[in-house]
Amino acid sequence: MHDTITSFRPGPLRRARVRLARIGTALRRERGAATAEYAIVIMAAVGFAGLLVVIMRSEAVRTILTDLVQSALTSGG
Numbered sequence: 001m002h003d004t005i006t007s008f009r010p011g012p013l014r015r016a017r018v019r020l021a022r023i024g025t026a027l028r029r030e031r032g033a034a035t036a037e038y039a040i041v042i043m044a045a046v047g048f049a050g051l052l053v054v055i056m057r058s059e060a061v062r063t064i065l066t067d068l069v070q071s072a073l074t075s076g077g
Contacts, residue, residue, distance in 0.1 A: 055061055 056065075
């Protein structure tokens with residue numbers, strides 16, 4: 001009986017538990033990655049919106065858009 005205890009080797013069940021624990025650890029480390037990616041996308045969208053605001057405030061763009069709307073209203077009427 002003593003020989004059985006000293007010659008114990010980890011079986012497939014133990015190896016599977018160790019692998020699952022490693023996978024769980026890896027998944028926990030990735031948990032915040034999605035939040036960081038969303039933050040980056042939101043910051044890019046805010047930057048793009050700011051750029052559009054600057055472009056839309058320019059007189060040249062305002063004139064082009066006004067002419068386009070007037071042309072659409074007069075030809076559609």
